[in-house]
Amino acid sequence: MPNRKTVLIVGATAIVLVIIVFALFSSSMSPISSFISPVSAKGNVIVTLKDEETGKPIGKVSGGYVRVVLGGVDRGYLTDYGELKIEGVDPGSHELMLIVPSYGEVRRFVDVGSGQTVPVDIKVNMPNPVFSVGVDVKLTGTAFWENLFGDSETGHIKVSLTNVGDADSVSTSVLVIVYKKDDLSMPIATEMLNFQSLVPRSRGGGSETEEWACEAFLWGPGEVVATVVFDGWPYTPQNRQVVSQVSVPASMMDELTNSILNYLNQNPDLVINTVAKIVIGALA
Numbered sequence: 512m513p514n515r516k517t518v519l520i521v522g523a524t525a526i527v528l529v530i531i532v533f534a535l536f537s538s539s540m541s542p543i544s545s546f547i548s549p550v551s552a553k554g555n556v557i558v559t560l561k562d563e564e565t566g567k568p569i570g571k572v573s574g575g576y577v578r579v580v581l582g583g584v585d586r587g588y589l590t591d592y593g594e595l596k597i598e599g600v601d602p603g604s605h606e607l608m609l610i611v612p613s614y615g616e617v618r619r620f621v622d623v624g625s626g627q628t629v630p631v632d633i634k635v636n637m638p639n640p641v642f643s644v645g646v647d648v649k650l651t652g653t654a655f656w657e658n659l660f661g662d663s664e665t666g667h668i669k670v671s672l673t674n675v676g677d678a679d680s681v682s683t684s685v686l687v688i689v690y691k692k693d694d695l696s697m698p699i700a701t702e703m704l705n706f707q708s709l710v711p712r713s714r715g716g717g718s719e720t721e722e723w724a725c726e727a728f729l730w731g732p733g734e735v736v737a738t739v740v741f742d743g744w745p746y747t748p749q750n751r752q753v754v755s756q757v758s759v760p761a762s763m764m765d766e767l768t769n770s771i772l773n774y775l776n777q778n779p780d781l782v783i784n785t786v787a788k789i790v791i792g793a794l795a
Contacts, residue, residue, distance in 0.1 A: 552626035556581060556597040560589055560609060560617075562746045563634040568593030569746075572612040572637075573679075580608040581621070607631060613638060613678055637746035640683075640709065641676030645669075645718075646756065646792025648736055650728060666728040666795055668702075670738055673718040674709035681743035683709055686781060687723055688771060692733040692794070695766045698774060699734070700727035703781070728795065735759070736793040737771055741784040748785070751775075755791045767791055 560569045560577060569577060569589070576588035579595050582605040589595050589609075602625045609617040614637055623629050647669040670685050683706040688698045702723045710716030728734055737753075753768040771789060775782055 551602045553599045553601060554623040554626055555628040556600050556605075556607070556621055556623060557594065557628065557630045558589065558597065558607065558609070559594045559630070559632050560611070561593060561632075561634050563636045564639075564748050565746055567745055569611065569635070569637065570594075572614075572745075575612040577612070578610040580610070581605050602627075609633065611635065611637075638677035639747050640674045640678050640680035640711065640742055640744055640787070642680075642683075642709075642740050642742070642788050643673040643675050643718075644685075644738055644740060644756070644788060644790045644792060645671035645673075646736055646738055646790065647671075648734075648793040648795045650795055664726075664728040664730050666725040666734065666736070668723045668725055668736055668793075669720060670704055670722075670792075671718050671720045672706050672709060672740070674711045674716055675713075676711055677713070678711065678744055678746075680706075680709040680747075681745075682784060683707065683743070683787075684741045684784070685721070686739040686741065687725075688737045688739065688774065689725055689727060690735045690737070690767070690770065691729065692735055692763075695735070695763070695770050697770070699729075700725050734795045735763075735767065735791065736795065737767065737789065737791045739771065739775065739786060740788040740790070741782065742787040743784040747787050750788055751786050753789045753791060757791060757794050759791065759794065764791070 558579060562569055570591040570593040578588055579586040581597055586597050600623050602623050604620055604622050607619045607621050611617060614635055617633060617635055619631060621629055621631055649667045651665050668687055670687060672685060674680050685704045687702045687704060689700040690698050704721040704723060706719055706721065709719060751772060753771060755764055
């Protein structure tokens with residue numbers, strides 16, 4: 512029967528053998544483990560789309576939404592706020608394609624790292640309606656002796672509108688403003704003319720005309736007729752510059768410009784759409 516010292520020696524030897532075997536096993540497995548690569552975490556892509564000129568988000572356009580394709584896979588549509596988060600994207604380089612109604616395709620390459628969320632902010636210059644305005648005024652009045660007592664005349668105002676841009680106009684209207692030439696502080700009459708939607712001339716659209724018989728014209732002093740074009744296409748840029756189509760003194764232009772802009776500011780209920788163009792169209 513082995514003594515206690517022998518047992519301790521044998522036990523120690525066994526422990527050493529176990530350590531040696533484990534070390535040899537680990538070293539023999541190291542070439543195999545070198546072939547096992549860590550699993551890469553998937554990433555995310557956040558897409559936003561805005562109009563370059565107005566800064567407005569592009570989501571729903573002309574009744575359709577912007578379709579998103581990433582890496583050849585259909586990922587759905589941008590929201591009304593012009594954005595979409597794409598989750599579970601494999602690391603690497605992917606082609607992003609946006610199909611924008613009324614504009615066309617937009618392509619970008621996106622590099623996604625492991626576990627990375629990549630923002631992709633895209634701006635495009637959306638097409639817009641552009642308006643050419645014509646204003647014609649003809650006067651019909653009462654008899655000469657009646658006008659001596661300050662009776663009014665009737666101004667037959669004809670407004671012609673043509674879309675010379677690249678997109679259909681939306682809920683287009685024209686505010687007609689009449690001023691006395693000798694008092695440009697406040698209009699003597701206003702009228703809103705509705706044109707609805709105008710197709711661009713390049714796609715077969717033509718000029719549309721609306722008329723207004725304004726009975727507020729006064730015999731003698733003369734009037735100035737200005738027009739403000741409003742449009743509801745979401746990417747029409749705000750244009751509050753006054754464009755003159757008649758020859759008026761510079762001092763009158765400045766005063767008219769200020770008066771028209773003040774009138775619009777004081778009557779915000781009239782400005783239901785974008786101010787697309789302001790035209791001083793006629794002197795009567």
